[in-house]
Amino acid sequence: MTTSVEAGVEAPKPPAFIDIKPRRGQNGWLSQHVGTAALGGFLGYILGHWLGNFIGSSYPYIANSGQNSLAVLLALLFMVVGWLLGIGALNHPIAKILGREAKGEVEYTGWTRYFRYNLDHKVVGIQYVVGVLIFFFTGGLLAMAIRTELLNPTVHVFSADTYIKIVSEHGTIMMMMASSVVVGPLGNYFVPLMIGSRRMAFPRIEAFSLWTFIAGYFVIFSALAYGGFPTGWTGYAPLQTQAGPGMVSYLFGFAVISVGMMTAGFNLAVTIINYRAPGMTWSRVPVFVWSIIATAALLTLASPVLTAAGLFGLLDKTAQTSFYVTEHGGSSYLWQNLFWFFGHPEVYIMALPGFGIVGEIIPVFTRKPLFAYRIAAAGMIGVALLSFFVWQHHLFQSGIDPDMRPLFMLTTELISIPTGFIFLVGMGTLYRAKIRYEVPMLFCMAVYFNFLIGGISGVFLSDVPVNVTVHGGFFVLSHFHYTIMGGLIFAFFGGLYFWLPKMTGRTMNKKLGLWHFWTMFGFFNLTFFPMFIIGLLGQPRRVFSYARNLQTLNEFSSIAAFFLGASFLIFVANLMWSQFIAPEKAPANPWDSLGLEWQTATPIPHYNFERIPVIMTDPYHYSEVGAPALADFGNGPPVHASSAVAAAIEPEQ
Amino acid sequence: MSDAFKAADKIRISDTPEEREFELRAHIGAIWSGGRLFIGMYTFLLASLVFSYFYLRSSNNGILWRPNHVTAPTAYGWTIYTLTLLAASMAIFGQARLRRGNVSEWQAAIWVGVVAALFALFMQIWEFTAVPFYPGSSGYASTFIGYSVMNILTIFIVAYWLETTVARSHWLVKEFRGVEIQFSKHPSAQSFRANVASMTYFMGFVALSSTLLFAMFYLL
Ligand code: HEM
Numbered sequence: 032m033t034t035s036v037e038a039g040v041e042a043p044k045p046p047a048f049i050d051i052k053p054r055r056g057q058n059g060w061l062s063q064h065v066g067t068a069a070l071g072g073f074l075g076y077i078l079g080h081w082l083g084n085f086i087g088s089s090y091p092y093i094a095n096s097g098q099n100s101l102a103v104l105l106a107l108l109f110m111v112v113g114w115l116l117g118i119g120a121l122n123h124p125i126a127k128i129l130g131r132e133a134k135g136e137v138e139y140t141g142w143t144r145y146f147r148y149n150l151d152h153k154v155v156g157i158q159y160v161v162g163v164l165i166f167f168f169t170g171g172l173l174a175m176a177i178r179t180e181l182l183n184p185t186v187h188v189f190s191a192d193t194y195i196k197i198v199s200e201h202g203t204i205m206m207m208m209a210s211s212v213v214v215g216p217l218g219n220y221f222v223p224l225m226i227g228s229r230r231m232a233f234p235r236i237e238a239f240s241l242w243t244f245i246a247g248y249f250v251i252f253s254a255l256a257y258g259g260f261p262t263g264w265t266g267y268a269p270l271q272t273q274a275g276p277g278m279v280s281y282l283f284g285f286a287v288i289s290v291g292m293m294t295a296g297f298n299l300a301v302t303i304i305n306y307r308a309p310g311m312t313w314s315r316v317p318v319f320v321w322s323i324i325a326t327a328a329l330l331t332l333a334s335p336v337l338t339a340a341g342l343f344g345l346l347d348k349t350a351q352t353s354f355y356v357t358e359h360g361g362s363s364y365l366w367q368n369l370f371w372f373f374g375h376p377e378v379y380i381m382a383l384p385g386f387g388i389v390g391e392i393i394p395v396f397t398r399k400p401l402f403a404y405r406i407a408a409a410g411m412i413g414v415a416l417l418s419f420f421v422w423q424h425h426l427f428q429s430g431i432d433p434d435m436r437p438l439f440m441l442t443t444e445l446i447s448i449p450t451g452f453i454f455l456v457g458m459g460t461l462y463r464a465k466i467r468y469e470v471p472m473l474f475c476m477a478v479y480f481n482f483l484i485g486g487i488s489g490v491f492l493s494d495v496p497v498n499v500t501v502h503g504g505f506f507v508l509s510h511f512h513y514t515i516m517g518g519l520i521f522a523f524f525g526g527l528y529f530w531l532p533k534m535t536g537r538t539m540n541k542k543l544g545l546w547h548f549w550t551m552f553g554f555f556n557l558t559f560f561p562m563f564i565i566g567l568l569g570q571p572r573r574v575f576s577y578a579r580n581l582q583t584l585n586e587f588s589s590i591a592a593f594f595l596g597a598s599f600l601i602f603v604a605n606l607m608w609s610q611f612i613a614p615e616k617a618p619a620n621p622w623d624s625l626g627l628e629w630q631t632a633t634p635i636p637h638y639n640f641e642r643i644p645v646i647m648t649d650p651y652h653y654s655e656v657g658a659p660a661l662a663d664f665g666n667g668p669p670v671h672a673s674s675a676v677a678a679a680i681e682p683e684q
Numbered sequence: 685m686s687d688a689f690k691a692a693d694k695i696r697i698s699d700t701p702e703e704r705e706f707e708l709r710a711h712i713g714a715i716w717s718g719g720r721l722f723i724g725m726y727t728f729l730l731a732s733l734v735f736s737y738f739y740l741r742s743s744n745n746g747i748l749w750r751p752n753h754v755t756a757p758t759a760y761g762w763t764i765y766t767l768t769l770l771a772a773s774m775a776i777f778g779q780a781r782l783r784r785g786n787v788s789e790w791q792a793a794i795w796v797g798v799v800a801a802l803f804a805l806f807m808q809i810w811e812f813t814a815v816p817f818y819p820g821s822s823g824y825a826s827t828f829i830g831y832s833v834m835n836i837l838t839i840f841i842v843a844y845w846l847e848t849t850v851a852r853s854h855w856l857v858k859e860f861r862g863v864e865i866q867f868s869k870h871p872s873a874q875s876f877r878a879n880v881a882s883m884t885y886f887m888g889f890v891a892l893s894s895t896l897l898f899a900m901f902y903l904l
């Protein structure tokens with residue numbers, strides 16, 4: 032670079048942000064990788080703990096209480112910083128102080144690249160898959176513990192105290208997982224491919240989001256070591272204020288996760304706005320990308336509220352402020368409001384990406400264009416906007432001003448209109464379609480089935496008189512498991528079955544996939560549908576005991592839950608079998624999709640496209656005779672994927 | 685991992701001048717929209733604090749919003765606020781100089797801003813030793829501590845953004861001798877100017893938001 036005196040675009044060695052020649056990485060053990068990150072985290076933890084105890088010893092109220100929340104907080108904080116330093120996330124931010132421009136992306140090779148601070152969005156996507164599965168299976172094991180306890184109303188496996196801590200840990204881990212489960216893995220992997228981009232806008236921020244997300248796992252997991260926290264995933268004060276140091280893990284954990292969410296959303300939003308290939312107009316952007324940008328808006332704007340809420344809680348815990356302490360001039364409602372102001376947008380962070388996946392997959396298997404594409408896109412933006420105005424429906428029974436209730440009842444019912452549109456777009460696509468029942472398609476249809484139940488139960492919940500009777504009980508529990516697990520998680524698995532052939536070059540085994548689907552679908556409904564009834568019969572959430580007459584239903588639900596848990600073993604077996612043990616090379620475009628992501632070479636080269644494609648139409652012209660060419664890839668005539676594919680599959684009509 | 689992955693090394697991508705031009709425009713756009721989005725995010729962060737302030741103020745639980753109208757040390761407040769404003773305005777006035785082609789004046793202005801911000805940062809932390817009330821003694825006291833912590837973050841971002849930008853300008857001038865970073869079409873120079881523009885815009889936001897918060901916590 033030093034030789035370039037000429038000022039021009041043709042500089043001999045272009046700066047990293049436009050360069051397409053990745054550097055060779057050092058692969059040695061002495062470079063930075065997950066091992067050095069773990070070391071950094073460990074040392075940071077020790078240092079922080081020591082520092083906290085050192086400071087705490089000079090404050091009598093800490094020294095005498097036997098609980099030093101400050102030491103816990105500093106230990107976790109330094110752990111996260113040490114982890115980020117160790118992995119190399121802070122190398123560039125530090126080099127910037129000396130004025131250095133970013134160096135080009137390093138192209139690591141071999142399997143060890145998955146254990147590094149890798150800037151390639153495709154590697155980050157796969158790292159995220161592993162990350163969210165770790166979250167998911169940890170939370171799942173805790174769920175099994177919950178259902179074991181609920182087998183019997185009087186014979187207990189855990190104490191009441193341990194039980195609520197298990198429930199809390201389960202809920203928090205799952206919510207953290209769910210806020211990244213699609214955006215992280217599939218969003219990072221496929222958004223650039225779908226918009227025809229060679230790169231992300233901010234590859235360092237993208238990798239940063241991943242490694243903070245993983246750090247968040249350690250933080251929230253540490254709660255168990257600190258004796259857990261008793262508040263459930265919602266962390267309500269005043270219980271929050273009274274709880275032990277495990278609460279610090281909860282508050283700080285959510286703060287860390289919120290940073291991961293913000294950074295992930297930031298990078299994706301900016302990428303979608305600026306890196307769309309020529310011709311990729313807003314009316315041609317795939318519906319999955321629409322869902323991701325709507326989600327990114329929520330991630331970037333709602334998560335800071337969670338960060339602030341967490342910060343205030345941590346100050347209450349460590350600096351003895353009284354934000355949430357009503358007796359000292361604070362208010363426990365303050366937490367409730369801040370939490371749900373974040374929390375309801377969060378709910379749609381957990382819904383929209385699922386709709387995006389479904390909208391992307393069903394046209395492929397029905398060979399029909401996505402019905403009312405524009406309405407789907409508008410619905411997603413509408414939902415994203417409205418979701419900031421409904422949060423108080425979580426507080427109907429909390430003692431808020433009753434006059435506020437009709438307002439929030441109205442806004443909540445309003446938001447079900449765009450949600451309903453998104454649903455109907457799917458129905459319109461399925462209408463009179465010849466469906467190919469492949470595994471990803473089955474998952475998508477299950478999303479519609481489950482979300483119908485989940486969404487409609489939501490409309491009931493938003494109705495204040497109904498809410499009075501079912502709030503705080505199993506009905507609500509069932510509602511959000513139907514929407515989150517039945518919607519988002521089913522969509523995520525559908526997306527994995529659909530896109531793994533592109534991501535790894537190997538198809539998932541269909542037989543095992545079908546087993547996984549039918550067991551997961553069946554036992555999911557058998558587990559959670561009874562909970563609606565249990566809820567209507569009055570069983571409250573988060574309590575380890577219940578009325579005797581509910582035992583049969585609870586037993587039923589528990590046993591179904593164990594089978595539901597087992598269905599994921601089939602998934603793991605399938606993953607191991609078809610990706611590692613007996614891999615089968617996937618065809619280039621196994622489902623005959625028109626999506627841009629399938630038109631690149633497999634395996635995908637480092638900068639995705641040999642030429643930046645020129646997009647000529649939207650990717651949904653299925654079964655259309657004389658459909659326009661999809662895109663010009665610059666290496667031959669414009670690709671007419673549709674006609675070739677349509678001719679091959681389209682049955683005579 | 686797999687043979688499929690090893691094959692990934694074989695396809696080498698080349699690029700054309702048009703593609704570089706495209707990437708450059710996307711990059712500049714990303715800095716522009718990233719800067720705006722960051723302001724949006726930061727607004728929501730600060731808004732949480734503002735909401736808390738007015739929420740606790742109007743609840744006035746236990747008549748403990750602000751007994752005896754306790755006030756944080758105003759001398760510190762004025763100093764921190766003035767220094768923050770100075771740092772922000774250095775960026776804003778500096779940019780006008782840069783646009784007229786005067787790099788060294790811009791650099792001088794930004795360095796003044798960096799020093800002001802670092803000093804403000806120091807004062808904001810040091811102020812904790814002079815706070816005349818217990819953090820949990822009232823709603824106001826609590827929100828004030830929250831405000832102080834957030835302001836540490838804000839000023840840190842101000843200092844960091846100013847410093848890294850001006851350091852980059854020195855580096856660029858040294859690295860590309862003969863390139864006028866204020867006019868050149870060189871990609872790095874364009875990227876640099878886009879960054880300056882986004883930074884300046886953010887500094888305007890900081891000037892406004894710190895005025896609001898300063899008034900809330902020290903004057904009201
Ligand atoms: C048709 C749209 C929906 C409506 C009208 C709706 C309405 C509601 C209402 C009124 C509540 C409060 C119940 C209570 O606690 O008394 C609630 C709770 C909840 N909803 Fe929904 N909802 C909808 C969709 C969704 C979606 C899509 C998700 C997630 C993907 C979701 C997740 C949740 C969660 C997590 C809770 C409970 C949180 C808790 O108390 O722990 N909802 N919903």
Ligand SMILES: [Cu+2]
Nearest residue numbers: 375378422425
């Ligand atoms: Cu809600």
